[in-house]
Amino acid sequence: MGSSETSPLLVLPADSDTxxxxxxxxxxxxxxxxxxxxxxxxxxxxxxxxxxxxxxxxHGDPCDxxxxxxxxxxxxxxxxxxxxxxIEAHEKDMELSFAIQRxxxxxxxxxMEVVYEKTNxxxxxxxxxxxxxxSYCLKCIRRWRSAKQFESKxxxxxxxxxxxxxxxxPSEYWVEEKEDKHKLIHKxxxxxx
Ligand SMILES: [Zn+2]
Ligand SMILES: [Zn+2]
Ligand SMILES: [Zn+2]
Ligand SMILES: [Zn+2]
Numbered sequence: 001m002g003s004s005e006t007s008p009l010l011v012l013p014a015d016s017d018t019x020x021x022x023x024x025x026x027x028x029x030x031x032x033x034x035x036x037x038x039x040x041x042x043x044x045x046x047x048x049x050x051x052x053x054x055x056x057x058x059h060g061d062p063c064d065x066x067x068x069x070x071x072x073x074x075x076x077x078x079x080x081x082x083x084x085x086x087i088e089a090h091e092k093d094m095e096l097s098f099a100i101q102r103x104x105x106x107x108x109x110x111x112m113e114v115v116y117e118k119t120n121x122x123x124x125x126x127x128x129x130x131x132x133x134x135s136y137c138l139k140c141i142r143r144w145r146s147a148k149q150f151e152s153k154x155x156x157x158x159x160x161x162x163x164x165x166x167x168x169x170p171s172e173y174w175v176e177e178k179e180d181k182h183k184l185i186h187k188x189x190x191x192x193x
Contacts, residue, residue: 044069065090103174109160110140115174126174129165130185132158133176141168 033056041057043049045068049059061071065086072078104116106126115137118124127141136144136159145155145168156164169188175181 040070040072099173102176103172106135106174108137108140109134110136110144113137124172126171127168128171128175128181128184129158129163130167130169130181131165132161132163134158134160135174138168138170 036056040060041049044059049055060069063070116124123139125138127136127138175184
């Protein structure tokens with residue numbers, strides 16, 4: 001990639017086939033390549049293409065999910081591939097916004113602060129206990145569990161309900177639902193190996 005911005009080449013009207021004097025700088029003018037017309041426009045697929053009808057590239061059909069002109073009119077494999085990945089991306093987005101939604105008001109049972117409102121952004125993390133649903137910031141629960149004056153059974157128990165948890169899982173989001181928690185624990189154990 002050069003430093004100069006590349007832009008799609010305009011298709012010249014059919015009668016301007018005659019090659020003008022070669023311009024010394026960017027003389028990459030291509031004859032309207034019919035192959036390009038089969039290639040989805042790199043501009044239209046990520047946003048808007050200002051060349052519209054005159055674009056040398058193919059403008060696909062708009063996708064219902066993302067609204068971009070990305071669906072190849074005849075390549076059905078490409079269409080279904082895009083729709084599939086678009087749905088997946090959308091589901092991820094939804095998951096993320098749900099995760100933020102359920103996390104944002106959670107209070108730490110030790111410092112009593114809303115975890116997402118901690119002054120230090122690096123402290124806005126949860127320490128999820130594997131066996132109960134009491135919420136703590138990672139820093140607080142780690143400090144609690146590292147207190148040397150207590151025996152290990154006390155240290156490993158939740159300060160609120162006393163249930164012993166073998167793990168504190170660091171998490172950016174609050175996780176409480178059984179299945180989600182199971183996944184989180186599994187991922188954590190995998191990463192610890
Ligand atoms: Zn275009
Ligand atoms: Zn899409
Ligand atoms: Zn705390
Ligand atoms: Zn608890």
